[in-house]
Amino acid sequence: MSNLTTLLALADSRLPTGGHVHSGGIEEAVTSGLVVDLASLRAFLVRRIRTTGLVCASLAVAVHRGALSASAGESGDLETDARTPSPAARQASRAQGRGLVRLGRRIWSDEDWDALGPTPHLAVAAGVVGRAGRLADQHTALSVVYTTMTGSATAAQRLLALDPGDVAALTFDLSALCEQTAAEAAKDVTDLSDPLLDVLAQRHVERDRPLFAS
Template sequence: MATLSTLLILADSRLPTGGHVHSGGVEEAVTSRVVVDLETLEAYLRRRIRTSGLVTASVAAAVHREDLTVADADAETDARTPSPAARQASRAQGRGLLRLARRVWPAVEQDWDWDSLGPRPHLAVTAGRVGAVSGLDPHQSALSLVYTTMTGTATAAQRLLALDPADVAALTFGLASLCEDTAALAAAGLADLSDPLLDEFAQRHAQRERPLFVS
């Protein structure tokens, strides 16, 4: 099915949106010895999925359904992202996805165009609009973001800790049901959870000299 293929492509880590240079805070978590092995990585991924993953996905689903205007979605995302560094990372990834969207869907038959998102939209805002244009439903838009929240961080941790890729893949398979449940919750309405530890990691990372990842 075309819709399933679109979902798989959007969730692919090879998608040229710049996401591969962001670790979701796990570089700082590794440096701080909070994440040191598979067990602690799993705990970190669960935190990411249930907080920032849920919030980002919920905004994307609301944009997809047109429950929020672009301006309102941008403001809601800012309000739900206490860390300035995390907000900057979100906008960088949003701009990367927007650049790709212009190439893939250059002419959309709607009453708006890609310029309406502004030059530096949050990732959630761009993802919600992309989901609607590409034919996904709001739950699928949410699921794509939850999934990439998990896999982007997991892949970064694999590289930083020199973990066995098969072990990390098995770990992500084990979190599949949590991703599905979180996406369903995100599609049901706006979430407003935050995690002070993840915010702290984002800020520390922004001040670190010569990090491997942008965030």
């Protein structure tokens, strides 16, 4: 599998990592009336790319390079916890990380997946997968940023019954921002959080019978 094909595969929403059951806060944003149409969805996605996407991608790059340890309970895990104030967001990150590792075991069996523990953060798992797949570290960052955007965009399309063509056009429109954010993430680990997204994550787990896990 070529590096480009690996990148495309990791960015595919059909990848069986469990990411499709997570909305990245968009379900709670829709329920709260913060996202109601294409324009407000765009504002949400920009915010999510520039905060959650940037932080997660920068951590993934650091793990990819070996600057942060991928082992359970060590630097990659601890640094991700420190940048994820919401317990609900941490739980969602670990659930998605577990799904990515499950897939990684099947594709790159020579990697020491056991060292990551049973529930690594998504950023840590993404860093190890990028390295195992021989991606350039900036491509690891891009796969993280891109899926941070598309996961929420697809969920919003379902929740608001938006035209799929409109949502696809929006993701194309934000592609330059994804590239820019990935490049920034590759420079250094980012110290950033978003109080709004943290609040939405916490509210979501308290809601009765949500459609998405987060």
